[in-house]
Amino acid sequence: MMTQLLSTLVIPELTLAYYQHMTRLFPIASLDLRDYDPALRFGQKAAVGSVCIELVLPASCQNNDCETRHAYYTFFQPLDGEQYGWLLQVHQLFCQQFSNALEYNRVTHMATKDTLTELGNRNGFDEALMRLIGRSQRHQQPFALLIMDLDNFKTVNDTRGHSEGDKVLINVAQLIRQSLRHEDEAFRFGGDEFCCLMDCQTSDQLAAAADRLQALVRDSAYLRNHAISCSLGGALYREGDDFITLFDRADQALYQAKHAGKNTYQAA
Helix, strand or coil, X not given: CHHHXXXXXXXXXXXXXXXXXXXXXXXXXXEECCCCCCCCEEECCCCCCCEEEEEEECCCCECCECCCEEEEEEECCCCCHHHXXXXXXXXXXXXXXXXXXXXXXXXXXXXXXXXXXXXXXHHHHHHHHHHHHHXXXXXXXXXXXXXXXXXXXXXXXXXXXXXXXXXXXXXXXXXXXXXXXXXXEEEEEECCEEEEEECCCCHHHHHHHHHHHHHHHHCXXXXXXXXXXXXXXXXXXXXXXXXXXXXXXXXXXXXXXXXXXXXXXXXX
């Protein structure tokens, strides 16, 4: 158990391993790290006569937020002096590994995010698509891939400069976030090409998602001023699809949309 505690950098798994280790050492009812994530709660609800102890956790300092956070331990009965000393020691050990896990998450986040648009990047897309394909193969849960390419973007870079081109990409990324639902994921695949992994089960649902996104781009006064529109290609996951076959079908649909006059959507 201690080996697992000192080796895992996945915060939910780390916290669960820590709680299980604590049940062997103390009369612990629950461990609550709600200051980080409401889902990080393990054990039973507090009962009459239980004792709660708050101990400080390491700060993550993400988004300039270095607010002090706590771990909330609930015990079935009060701890004696020796037990309290043990608690401080194992809590310190947990904090060291928890701090390592926070740093690992920060670095991983940076590795899978596009720094300009704050959408996922190519690495993040590859990981997410493989995860969804695996889920679909196991549980028969369909999804869809939507590829989006900006029309006339090269003209903006050539005539207005790359700084203005970057502003266009940031603006489009904001519109993509507005159009997606909670279950969907968006990525900047590269250049002016974006990919969306959609929780869609039918071609009609995918077409509606594409129409919603095109409407936001079309209604943007800023993008109209730059003559920016978007072409979209989409594909639903089919049984037997792998990364290449699904992506190629969506990419071919995008190619057809671009050569059908741009500012349109095609499905494969």
